[in-house]
Amino acid sequence: xxxxxxxxxxxxxxIFNQGSSNEVVALKDINLxxxxxxFVSLIxxxxxxxxxxLRLVADLIVPTVGEITVNGKSARRARVxxxxxxxxxxxxxxxxxxxTKNVQLPLELMGYSRExxxxxxxxxxxxxELGDFGNHYPWQLSGGMQQRVSIARxxxxxxxxxxxxxxxxxxxxxxxxxxxxxxxxxxxxxxTTILFVTHSIPEAVFLSSRVVMLSPRPGRIAxxxxxxxxxxxxxxxxxxxxxxxxxxxxxxxxxxxxxxxx
Amino acid sequence: xxFRRFWSDYAPAVILFVAVIAIWEGAxxxxxIERFILPAPSAIWSNFVENFDRLVGIGWFTTKEALxxxxxxxxxGIGTALATARWLTVREALMPFAIAANSVPILAFAPIVNxxxxxDNPVSKMVIVAVIIFFPMMINTVRGLTLVDPAAxxxxxxxxxxxxxxxxxxxxxxxLPYVFSGFKVAASxxxxxxxVSEFFGGNRQALGVFITQEAALFRFENSWSAIIIACFVGIxxxxxxxxxxxISIPWHVSFREK
Ligand SMILES: Nc1ncnc2c1ncn2[C@@H]1O[C@H](COP(=O)(O)OP(=O)(O)OP(=O)(O)O)[C@@H](O)[C@H]1O
Ligand SMILES: [Mg+2]
Numbered sequence: 001x002x003x004x005x006x007x008x009x010x011x012x013x014x015i016f017n018q019g020s021s022n023e024v025v026a027l028k029d030i031n032l033x034x035x036x037x038x039f040v041s042l043i044x045x046x047x048x049x050x051x052x053x054l055r056l057v058a059d060l061i062v063p064t065v066g067e068i069t070v071n072g073k074s075a076r077r078a079r080v081x082x083x084x085x086x087x088x089x090x091x092x093x094x095x096x097x098x099x100t101k102n103v104q105l106p107l108e109l110m111g112y113s114r115e116x117x118x119x120x121x122x123x124x125x126x127x128x129e130l131g132d133f134g135n136h137y138p139w140q141l142s143g144g145m146q147q148r149v150s151i152a153r154x155x156x157x158x159x160x161x162x163x164x165x166x167x168x169x170x171x172x173x174x175x176x177x178x179x180x181x182x183x184x185x186x187x188x189x190x191x192t193t194i195l196f197v198t199h200s201i202p203e204a205v206f207l208s209s210r211v212v213m214l215s216p217r218p219g220r221i222a223x224x225x226x227x228x229x230x231x232x233x234x235x236x237x238x239x240x241x242x243x244x245x246x247x248x249x250x251x252x253x254x255x256x257x258x259x260x261x262x
Numbered sequence: 263x264x265f266r267r268f269w270s271d272y273a274p275a276v277i278l279f280v281a282v283i284a285i286w287e288g289a290x291x292x293x294x295i296e297r298f299i300l301p302a303p304s305a306i307w308s309n310f311v312e313n314f315d316r317l318v319g320i321g322w323f324t325t326k327e328a329l330x331x332x333x334x335x336x337x338x339g340i341g342t343a344l345a346t347a348r349w350l351t352v353r354e355a356l357m358p359f360a361i362a363a364n365s366v367p368i369l370a371f372a373p374i375v376n377x378x379x380x381x382d383n384p385v386s387k388m389v390i391v392a393v394i395i396f397f398p399m400m401i402n403t404v405r406g407l408t409l410v411d412p413a414a415x416x417x418x419x420x421x422x423x424x425x426x427x428x429x430x431x432x433x434x435x436x437x438l439p440y441v442f443s444g445f446k447v448a449a450s451x452x453x454x455x456x457x458v459s460e461f462f463g464g465n466r467q468a469l470g471v472f473i474t475q476e477a478a479l480f481r482f483e484n485s486w487s488a489i490i491i492a493c494f495v496g497i498x499x500x501x502x503x504x505x506x507x508x509i510s511i512p513w514h515v516s517f518r519e520k
Contacts, residue, residue, distance in 0.1 A: 060416055060419055079419075079422050081422075082422065084420075086417075088416070092411075092413045094414065094432070094435070095514075096436075105421075105431070106421050109421045137513050139513075139515075139518060
């Protein structure tokens with residue numbers, strides 16, 4: 001038997017509102033195997049089913065057809081056993097909790113001690129450079145800061161898998177590049193497997209070991225590109241000619257997809 | 263809060279209040295309005311000061327009824343809402359009735375309830391108040407427990423949180439602002455409910471009874487003085503709840519710096 005996949009998506013189709021007039025085939029016949037410690041990015045036009053695919057892996061919704069296994073178990077069991085941390089497209093912080101309490105939420109649910117919770121939350125907030133904002137309420141922070149809090153929350157319990165839905169979408173260019181390096185660093189230090197959604201082709205190429213391009217209506221895999229640049233990536237990788245080649249290639253593919261669709 | 267800010271926030275209300283009193287006083291003098299139609303504010307005030315001790319006793323009697331009804335009604339309303347939060351089918355069966363019952367003029371039952379518990383028994387008034395308050399409290403709490411951001415629920419699902427954890431860490435905090443707006447409605451309703459149900463009979467030392475009897479004896483200044491007490495209690499009650507709200511849910515939108 002070959003190496004077991006960390007995330008295995010087989011013949012998966014997702015249809016929303018099946019049978020009704022507003023039926024949407026969000027994903028059709030998706031097959032994707034993600035190996036341990038891979039960093040896979042999903043890109044594609046808006047509405048092509050990236051978030052849907054992530055939510056299927058997270059067992060937040062169930063496939064209409066197909067089978068998904070995570071860490072060798074059903075997606076449901078992986079969720080129950082907290083195998084993944086999820087960064088939602090919107091920050092989704094609780095208004096009544098301070099920043100540090102928001103980061104502690106998963107730790108509370110998992111029964112960490114008070115001391116551990118405090119320590120972990122502070123460590124994570126410092127990682128996203130919000131160490132001084134622990135006692136603020138979410139609505140006192142900017143959109144980008146809120147998103148970083150939600151990243152800190154997803155990392156707090158060291159999940160073996162990270163599912164990230166446009167985590168850096170709300171950040172300015174500088175912060176985004178710094179967060180890219182930070183994520184790269186976490187990925188490099190740990191055994192974490194990452195499935196990452198982004199709208200930015202350069203970001204996808206810079207971070208990933210593989211980039212999966214989806215095409216819309218219905219969502220299908222259009223192309224999978226191996227990014228054979230040395231790991232871990234540092235800022236110099238952005239100057240590598242091969243990096244440009246890959247970015248340009250993916251841009252062309254995306255343009256073709258959008259052309260067909262439009 | 264500094265004085266200037268306080269003044270600029272409340273000046274319009276204060277000026278309006280003073281103006282209304284002045285126009286009232288002026289009109290009574292100018293048009294020689296008979297005192298059994300509308301006494302002058304100055305006459306009401308001097309009556310109020312003269313009878314202050316007695317009025318406080320009367321006011322306190324009715325306040326106790328209102329408070330008793332408030333606590334019973336809020337406890338039952340919130341309790342029922344929490345119980346039905348778990349069972350969707352129960353809630354869906356109950357809510358239409360609660361909403362219908364909420365628009366029934368429950369005060370109309372006051373003479374009957376007086377008869378059940380005894381006209382002089384304060385419990386009869388507490389029951390009326392509790393029933394009036396029950397429905398808005400329950401409806402508000404159920405809304406707060408169920409109108410939860412789907413994304414917030416999805417986050418809990420991603421943590422595989424139990425129903426119980428979701429209730430305590432998400433639904434209840436989410437419901438608090440709704441519960442407080444229920445309390446505010448209930449505070450006003452409880453005083454109205456207590457006074458009006460006393461109109462249908464009750465202890466002689468109660469606001470509603472006092473207001474009707476003194477009016478029947480043409481001692482209108484006495485009735486007016488009792489109304490001042492009723493207003494004072496109602497407003498105080500409301501402000502106390504506002505204060506508790508501010509302390510309990512400082513994170514709520516309504517308290518954010520503008
Ligand atoms: N809960 C739902 N009910 C019905 N349709 C849905 C639902 N969620 C997603 N869809 C539909 O599925 C398709 C894919 O949506 P999805 O959110 O996965 O897109 P996306 O690739 O993440 O887009 P974006 O880049 O804009 O975030 C869209 O056509 C969307 O309308
Ligand atoms: Mg999306």
